Amino acid sequence: MILLDGKKVSNDIKNEITLEVEKMKERGEKVPHLAAVIVGNDGASLTYVASKVKACERVGFDSTLIRMSNTTSEIELLDKIEELNNNPEIDGFIIQLPLPKQIDTQKVLMAVDPNKDVDGFHPMNFGKMALDMSTFIPATPFGILELLERYGVETNGKHTVVIGRSHIVGRPMSILMGRKGFPGNSTVTLTHSHTKNINQITTQADIIISALGVPDFLKAEMVKDDVVVIDVGISRVPDETSPRGYVLKGDVDFENVSKKASYITPVPGGVGPMTIAMLLKNTLLARERRQ
């Protein structure tokens, strides 16, 4: 069994980006600049945005954090987006989700200039992805592709089963794994809450990508020998023995599934760290495409 070490790979990627940024500076070019907008005071969102800003500093990007109050109106947020769309200093920006209830998330995501949409959530970018055109691939799916590529995991002709059909992970992942090229060319099955006999399907899979959010959902008896397992789920499970009062758990019963797997991502330290690295990568791409 080989561990797909997202912590290590994401560090490698950050180092590569740092080198790119240094070259940009040497050539006298403006470095990439990412802006992040956060509305409200949700603790997890604040922590997550802070780690994105910190990652920018780490690789030498400029970054701007824009905090807006919990009572921000939709119009105020749309005005801010318009400002960022038109600001030539900003190469890419993200709107941290979830947004407060008075704001229509879809309307907001549609307002972002697709050329600055480094989250890849705009329908224009999603459509380009589905039609095999150059675009911004959403960070988590992009990170999974990168892990598979760097570890040389064979995907061609393999049967990939994706669990969960979210717009952020499951659906894009199901499209990407079936595209031409590498990673890709898989036969892909997309499963979800309406799927019957999920065990029958997962036991046929060469590659399983689980983005369900149910701790320990995937058990050893649900997979075949030498399966490749990508665990995107991340849940807080109460645990009195932990100083924080909880532990982070993936969708996969790691202890037992890892005994049968050829490759597997740990939680934490697998897909999670890849997501921020790929956001940086998309910001670098946005900078390069604007030149």
Next chain:
Amino acid sequence: MILLDGKKVSNDIKNEITLEVEKMKERGEKVPHLAAVIVGNDGASLTYVASKVKACERVGFDSTLIRMSNTTSEIELLDKIEELNNNPEIDGFIIQLPLPKQIDTQKVLMAVDPNKDVDGFHPMNFGKMALDMSTFIPATPFGILELLERYGVETNGKHTVVIGRSHIVGRPMSILMGRKGFPGNSTVTLTHSHTKNINQITTQADIIISALGVPDFLKAEMVKDDVVVIDVGISRVPDETSPRGYVLKGDVDFENVSKKASYITPVPGGVGPMTIAMLLKNTLLARERRQ
């Protein structure tokens, strides 16, 4: 076995649209107006475009056929598209494919105003479809959904296997069948040229949608009892006994597969006639959305 009669259903849809158009006229409204652009002299394309124009007449739409020579430059075609985008008389328009070699098809399709893109080929519309937003669904997939809906074929929790990953049929179909709602909520497997053990996959399918273009590809031993079969393939097979010197064949060995199927589309007379009906439906939607 119940025949999914696309000829009959497409006629029903055309009748429904005719009634809508009559109501529009009674209200003194402008009727929907579809334009079709054809570049070059390809016989099959000319026939196909002619049948689209004829269908417009049948339901009371205005239509405009724009013929451009085989030596048309990309710029000339893009200028024509710009003109159609800006022409308030035109509700929707299509660029008949394939285009001559000197023209970049992707560039052309990207130039069409998404609000007039009744073929649903623009990445903006494709992305909206994949993200469950209101859009124009490409005519052939839209026609298949309509057939399943009108015959009340259960798709919820069923295992749908799509054969072929084209941008026009296979890929959108795989997305649509896995979306929430009806028709949808299927567990979907997308297969293609790199798929191994295709028989093993098709024999598990409750619903098979084949868009491969290989005559008689799907044999009786590849399907289980009571399977639902949608045959999108259409190939010309030489046949001396036919006055035209060929017969039209689908991907499905109809004679034998139909004995096991619960529902099946014939070729011709199945999916084919639905495509033009749904193009009309999209044009009607384009008209309504502009009001």
